[in-house]
Amino acid sequence: MADSTLPGSADVWACADAVRRGGPLVHNVTNYVAMDLSANALLAVGASPAMVHAHEEVVDFALLADALVVNIGTLSPNWVESMRLAVRAATDRGIPWVLDPVAAGATSYRTQVGAELLAHRPTVVRGNASEILSLAGMTGRGKGVDATDESGDALEAAVALAQVTGGVVAVTGDVDVVTDRRRTAHVAGGHPLMARVTAMGCAASAVVGAYAAAVADPLMATASALAVFGLAGERAATGAVGPGTLRWRLLDELYALEQSTVLAGTRIS
Ligand SMILES: Nc1ncnc2c1ncn2[C@@H]1O[C@H](COP(=O)(O)OP(=O)(O)O)[C@@H](O)[C@H]1O
Numbered sequence: 001m002a003d004s005t006l007p008g009s010a011d012v013w014a015c016a017d018a019v020r021r022g023g024p025l026v027h028n029v030t031n032y033v034a035m036d037l038s039a040n041a042l043l044a045v046g047a048s049p050a051m052v053h054a055h056e057e058v059v060d061f062a063l064l065a066d067a068l069v070v071n072i073g074t075l076s077p078n079w080v081e082s083m084r085l086a087v088r089a090a091t092d093r094g095i096p097w098v099l100d101p102v103a104a105g106a107t108s109y110r111t112q113v114g115a116e117l118l119a120h121r122p123t124v125v126r127g128n129a130s131e132i133l134s135l136a137g138m139t140g141r142g143k144g145v146d147a148t149d150e151s152g153d154a155l156e157a158a159v160a161l162a163q164v165t166g167g168v169v170a171v172t173g174d175v176d177v178v179t180d181r182r183r184t185a186h187v188a189g190g191h192p193l194m195a196r197v198t199a200m201g202c203a204a205s206a207v208v209g210a211y212a213a214a215v216a217d218p219l220m221a222t223a224s225a226l227a228v229f230g231l232a233g234e235r236a237a238t239g240a241v242g243p244g245t246l247r248w249r250l251l252d253e254l255y256a257l258e259q260s261t262v263l264a265g266t267r268i269s
């Protein structure tokens with residue numbers, strides 16, 4: 001249902017422009033698989049990435065950053081402690097932080113770590129439908145890091161999680177659903193081939209971090225970041241011969257995205 005407080009295409013462009021002009025420094029405690037694509041996606045949208053997780057420096061780095069992204073993709077106790085330290089520092093400073101609960105529900109360890117981090121009230125949670133359902137204690141049927149549920153079926157779970165965090169929860173998939181309980185945006189776009197490239201969701205979470213640093217309203221920031229990411233993804237898929245070319249074309253499209261393309265291509269309802 002249309003909601004006049006949801007971002008329109010001009011808002012999405014204003015957010016993209018704010019990221020390009022501001023060039024936020026985004027601190028990532030992320031997984032080994034996602035580091036490269038996330039860092040390149042952040043650079044392509046105009047942000048500065050840093051992947052920093054050693055206990056000895058993670059707090060100092062969080063003090064420099066404009067946003068933090070925490071991703072549990074390749075977690076271990078050592079990494080979880082890095083996440084705790086980084087989240088505490090980011091929270092103390094009041095910078096936005098994003099939680100990507102990769103494969104929550106696949107093992108009890110992941111679900112438990114996801115729940116612990118959730119209790120620290122991330123500004124934004126971004127996951128696929130199976131992860132969001134699992135984190136909310138509902139029956140997500142993920143296949144490892146991949147979703148087997150539809151984003152539209154996780155709206156109730158997203159609202160329940162947003163109730164816990166007081167922030168924004170985004171469920172990506174064929175349509176991205178973004179809610180802060182009061183407002184719910186359905187962001188159309190993207191391409192099914194995007195799910196065939198590993199770390200695509202992680203990179204989307206990283207880009208959400210950049211937008212949350214540059215834009216005060218987390219729902220506006222998240223919906224805009226996902227609109228831009230989806231638009232770049234669908235343009236990248238046009239002419240891609242498979243996942244490999246899509247991956248690199250996505251970076252080119254994120255980098256080259258123009259105002260006219262965003263104004264014509266954004267579909268948020
Ligand atoms: N079937 C699809 N149609 C369009 N876009 C998709 C589809 N599946 C995933 N995407 C897009 O791919 C990106 C990653 O989302 P997703 O695959 O849900 O994350 P994850 O990799 O964490 O499972 C998002 O921008 C999302 O909109």
Ligand SMILES: Cc1ncsc1CCOP(=O)(O)O
Binds near residue numbers: 074
């Ligand atoms: C394959 C894999 N294994 C652990 S983390 C990871 C990457 C997951 O990336 P995404 O959630 O974006 O698909």
Ligand SMILES: [Mg+2]
Binds near residue numbers: 103127202
């Ligand atoms: Mg994921």
